[in-house]
Amino acid sequence: MVKAGSITSLEQIFSMGKSIEENGIVDALLPNINSEVVEIRSVQRMTSNNRKQKFRVTAIVGDGNGHVGVGAAKDVEVKAAIDSAINAAKRNIMPVVMGCGSWQCTCGQPHSLPFITRGKCGSVEVLLKPAPKGLGIVASKHVKRMLELAGVKDIWSFSKGRTRTTYNVLMAVMDAFQHTISMKNLEDFNKSK
Template sequence: MKREIIDANSLELNEKVVSIKRVTKVVKGGKNMKFTALVVVGDGNGHVGAGLGKAKEIPEAIRKGKEDAAKNLINVALDDNASIPHDFEGKFGGSHVVLKRAPEGTGVIAGGPARNVLEMAGIRNIRTKSLGSRNKQNVVLATLEGLKQLKSPEEVARLRGKAVEEVRA
């Protein structure tokens, strides 16, 4: 399946730091301290990405994470009530995230890492359940994997060679 390339420079991206971890490496001369930042960026209008930044200082790690996330933007199919077009399950590593569409007024029912991704994507009505590993990085990437696989009714109709009304019925 061919993915369209999204130009991050043309979008107004917001960022949200999901986690910051202190990583220590023991070497001959002592301990080397570094920081790892998991950052999610999105425009709130169907574009979202996640990235990992590593540096000796926290602000630098966040900046690198934001740059990495902007390189990995995906386009998310949204329906009329700012939900997803159909239910889907995203898997990454040991994490599984079940994404279920929801009617208007439901809100975002999701755990921390998945909630960050969904809010940055502009989804306002959805129910999710995180299964398996609760590792923040894997949950974020499983959520992105699920969102990446979603197809709009128009896209399904085009792939099947049918009218949109036939697909929705």
């Protein structure tokens, strides 16, 4: 459908309720997408003969304009794991609802989130709170990079739990973004009446 030209944006795919099965779809619809490897870890499992070592890679992708994704992959070689993680992040890409939800700012421009949202993954809980324009992103290193790739410019971030687990922190942020999609804003509510 993308190759034929009947779908021209990711929002059409998300509005139909379909998932992205191939990373080529994201490459075609978002040509200016950026990717970044966040973490490379060595993981081992014990077999009857010896230890088998693999590398686990966590990657994030985003276009800086309301789309972001997180992916993780394991492989024996680092390069193959990086490629697989970036492809998984492209398949897991999702829209980010932008707005101006801070009570200190009434500009009405989409520079932050429209309201406070929470996300959870494992023991990690993340709270994203809209901030006034000009404040910047107040978050940890990995969360800050993810929010930059999503296009968020001003936000406060609070996290608790075992935040050393980078993958769980990033997935908790994705869960918080998912809550912004499922929440109906006032304009959508008035249109449905």
